[in-house]
Amino acid sequence: MTDRYSEQQSVKKRKKFVIFKRKPKFDEEGNPIYVKKKKLYSYHRLNRTFTGDLVLTLFLLFGGIFMLFPLVYTISNSLKPLHEQWLFPPNLIVKNPTFDHYIDLFNFMGNSLVPMTKYLFNSLFLCVACTIVTVLSCSMCAYVISKREFKGQTALFKLIELSLMFSAPASGIINYIIVANLNPVDSYWPLIVPCLANSFYMYILKNFMDTFPTSILEAARIDGAGEFRIFWQIVMPGCKPAWMTVILFAVQGYWGMDTGAFVFKEEMKGINAGINAITSVSVQRAGVTGAVGILMMIVPLVTFIITQSNIMETMTTSGMKD
Amino acid sequence: MKKQLFSYKFKRKFKNLDLLFFLGPYAVTFFVFTILPVVVSYFIAFTQFNTMEFPVWVGLENYRRLFLEEEYFMLCLQNSFVLASISGPLNYAVAFGFAWVLNEVPPKPRTVLTLLFYLPSMSGGFDVIMNMLLSSDRYGWINSFLIKVGVISDPIQWGQTEELMLPLAIILLLYGALGAQFLVFLSSLQGVDRSLYEAGAVDGISNRWQELYYITLPSIKGQLMLNAILTITAAVNISAPSIFGSPTYNYKLYTLSMLAADYSGRLEMGYVTAISSIMLIISVTINKIVQYLIGKIGR
Numbered sequence: 028m029t030d031r032y033s034e035q036q037s038v039k040k041r042k043k044f045v046i047f048k049r050k051p052k053f054d055e056e057g058n059p060i061y062v063k064k065k066k067l068y069s070y071h072r073l074n075r076t077f078t079g080d081l082v083l084t085l086f087l088l089f090g091g092i093f094m095l096f097p098l099v100y101t102i103s104n105s106l107k108p109l110h111e112q113w114l115f116p117p118n119l120i121v122k123n124p125t126f127d128h129y130i131d132l133f134n135f136m137g138n139s140l141v142p143m144t145k146y147l148f149n150s151l152f153l154c155v156a157c158t159i160v161t162v163l164s165c166s167m168c169a170y171v172i173s174k175r176e177f178k179g180q181t182a183l184f185k186l187i188e189l190s191l192m193f194s195a196p197a198s199g200i201i202n203y204i205i206v207a208n209l210n211p212v213d214s215y216w217p218l219i220v221p222c223l224a225n226s227f228y229m230y231i232l233k234n235f236m237d238t239f240p241t242s243i244l245e246a247a248r249i250d251g252a253g254e255f256r257i258f259w260q261i262v263m264p265g266c267k268p269a270w271m272t273v274i275l276f277a278v279q280g281y282w283g284m285d286t287g288a289f290v291f292k293e294e295m296k297g298i299n300a301g302i303n304a305i306t307s308v309s310v311q312r313a314g315v316t317g318a319v320g321i322l323m324m325i326v327p328l329v330t331f332i333i334t335q336s337n338i339m340e341t342m343t344t345s346g347m348k349d
Numbered sequence: 350m351k352k353q354l355f356s357y358k359f360k361r362k363f364k365n366l367d368l369l370f371f372l373g374p375y376a377v378t379f380f381v382f383t384i385l386p387v388v389v390s391y392f393i394a395f396t397q398f399n400t401m402e403f404p405v406w407v408g409l410e411n412y413r414r415l416f417l418e419e420e421y422f423m424l425c426l427q428n429s430f431v432l433a434s435i436s437g438p439l440n441y442a443v444a445f446g447f448a449w450v451l452n453e454v455p456p457k458p459r460t461v462l463t464l465l466f467y468l469p470s471m472s473g474g475f476d477v478i479m480n481m482l483l484s485s486d487r488y489g490w491i492n493s494f495l496i497k498v499g500v501i502s503d504p505i506q507w508g509q510t511e512e513l514m515l516p517l518a519i520i521l522l523l524y525g526a527l528g529a530q531f532l533v534f535l536s537s538l539q540g541v542d543r544s545l546y547e548a549g550a551v552d553g554i555s556n557r558w559q560e561l562y563y564i565t566l567p568s569i570k571g572q573l574m575l576n577a578i579l580t581i582t583a584a585v586n587i588s589a590p591s592i593f594g595s596p597t598y599n600y601k602l603y604t605l606s607m608l609a610a611d612y613s614g615r616l617e618m619g620y621v622t623a624i625s626s627i628m629l630i631i632s633v634t635i636n637k638i639v640q641y642l643i644g645k646i647g648r
Contacts, residue, residue: 084454088462094468097472097478175368177368190383191582192632192636193383193629194629198386201385202382205386223379224383226379227575229375237571238568254371258371269540272533320472331464335463
C-alpha cells in the first residue's frame with residue numbers, strides 16, 4: 028500500500044513538474060500565473076475536421092436559401108392583389124398581401140357542377156391505388172430478381188435496364204391503342220394497370236435489396252418460412268427506406284395524373300380537370316391559379332415529410348448485418 | 350408415406366412456382382405496356398406515319414433523309430454533344446455532391462435542408478422566375494440592376510448573345526439536378542453500413558476523401574449506375590432551357606431532341622422515331638462505357 032501511495036505521489040509530482048516546465052507568466056508582484064488552456068469545443072467525429080464541416084454547412088445553407096426563391100415567389104404571387112400581379116418587373120415579395128384569391132378559389136369550388144370534393148376524392152383514390160400497386164408489384168419483382176435464381180433472370184434485368192433509356196415519341200400513340208383495346212374506356216383500370224411495371228422504381232428497390240444480407244433469408248428458409256412470409260415479414264420491413272423513397276416519387280408522380288385520355292365522364296375525372304375548369308377562364312384568374320399551385324403542393328409535401336422522417340427512423344434503428 | 354413422396358416430388362418439380370406470383374404482374378405489364386409499344390414504335394421509323402392514317406412502309410427512307418438531306422442534323426448532333434457532355438456530368442456531380450454533404454448533417458437539420466433543396470422540383474415555378482431574372486429588356490431583374498449600378502448602358506440580350514448562351518444554359522440546367530436523382534443518392538447514402546466506416550478507420554483511412562472513394566462509393570454502386578443511366582438518357586435527350594425558345598437564336602444550342610420535337614409538331618412520326626432511335630443507340634453506347642468505369646471504382 029505504502030509503495031503504491033508513494034508512487035502516486037511521485038506521479039503527481041512529476042505532473043506538477045511538467046506544468047512548471049512551461050514558461051510561466053508573472054504578474055506585477057512576481058508570482059507566476061498558470062493559465063490552463065480550455066478547449067473551445069470538443070469535436071469527435073470519425074475522419075472529420077471541424078473546419079471542413081463548418082464550410083460544408085455554410086455552403087449548404089447558402090444553397091438552400093438560393094433554392095427557396097421559386098417557392099417564395101409562388102407563395103407571394105398567390106397573395107398578390109390583381110393590380111400587383113401584372114406589375115413589371117414583378118415584385119419578389121408581395122407588398123399588400125390579400126387572401127382574396129384563396130377565398131375566390133373556394134367560392135368557385137363551391138359553385139362547380141360536379142362537387143369539388145368528388146374530384147378530390149377521385150384524385151386521392153387514384154393516387155393511393157396507383158402507389159400501392161406500384162410499390163407492391165415493383166418490390167415483388169425486385170425481390171425475385173435480386174434474391175432468387177431462375178432462367179432468364181439476367182436477360183429480364185438487362186431489358187428493364189434498357190427500358191430506362193427508352194424515349195420513343197410514338198410509343199404514346201401505340202400505348203393508347205393497346206390500352207383502349209384491352210380495357211374499357213371510362214374506368215380507372217387503364218390508369219392503374221400500367222402502374223404495375225415501373226423500371227425506375229424497380230431498379231431502386233432492386234439495388235437496395237442487393238445489399239440486404241442473404242444469410243438472413245436462408246436462416247428463415249431453414250426455420251420453415253415460406254417465400255411469401257420471407258418477402259412480407261423479412262425483406263419488406265428491411266427495405267423500408269427504399270420503398271419509402273419509391274412512395275414519395277410515386278405519390279408525386281401520380282397526384283397530378285392527367286385522367287384526360289381515358290376518362291370522359293365528368294364525375295370520374297381527377298382534380299386537375301376540376302381546377303382547369305376554374306383557372307383556364309381568362310387572365311383575371313391568374314391569382315387563383317397561384318393559389319391552386321400552392322394548394323396542390325400540399326399532398327406531395329406531406330408525403331415528403333412523412334416518408335423522409337420514416338427513412339431516418341429506420342436508418343437509426345436498423346442494425347442488419349451479415 | 351406415398352403421399353409424402355408425392356408432395357416431395359411435387360415440390361421439387363414446381364419449386365419455382367411462386368415465382369409466377371412474384372414476377373407475373375410486373376412482367377406481364379412490363380411487356381405489354383413498356384416493351385411492346387416501344388418495339389412497335391421503333392418499327393415506325395421505317396414507315397411514314399402521320400398519327401391519323403395507317404403507317405406506310407418506306408424502308409430506310411427516313412434514315413437516308415436524316416443523314417443525307419437534313420441540313421441541321423450534324424449541327425444538332427454537335428450541339429447536343431457539347432451541351433450534354435458539360436451539363437450531364439456536372440449535374441451528376443452536383444446531385445451526388447449535395448447528397449453526400451447533406452448526409453453528414455445531423456438528422457433534423459438534414460430533413461429541413463433536403464426539403465429546401467427538393468422544393469423546386471415539387472413546386473415548379475422555376476421557369477417563371479428565370480424569365481423574370483433574365484428578361485432581355487430594361488426591366489429584367491439582372492438587367493435593371495446592372496443598369497442601375499452603371500455597369501452597362503443597354504440591356505443585355507440574354508437569349509441572343511452567342512457567347513452567353515452556352516454558360517447560361519448550363520447554369521439553368523443545373524437547377525434541375527436536385528430532383529429525383531438527388532433523393533435516390535441521399536437515401537442510398539443513408540443506407541451505407543456505419544460499421545464499415547469504423548472498420549475503415551482502423552485500417553488506416555484518415556480523411557473524408559479516402560472514405561468516399563474506398564467505402565462510400567463502392568457500397569452504393571447500384572444507385573450510381575441507376576443515376577448514371579438516368580443522367581445519360583436525360584443528357585442525350587437534352588434540350589435548351591425554355592427561355593431560349595425553339596428554335597434557338599442562330600440555331601446555337603439547337604439539339605437533337607428539339608429537332609425531333611419540331612418534326613413531331615409536323616406529325617412526321619416516322620422521321621421523329623428515326624431520330625429518337627439514333628439517340629437510343631447513342632445512350633446505350635455511352636451507358637456501356639460508364640458501366641465499365643463505375644465497375645472499376647474503389648479497386
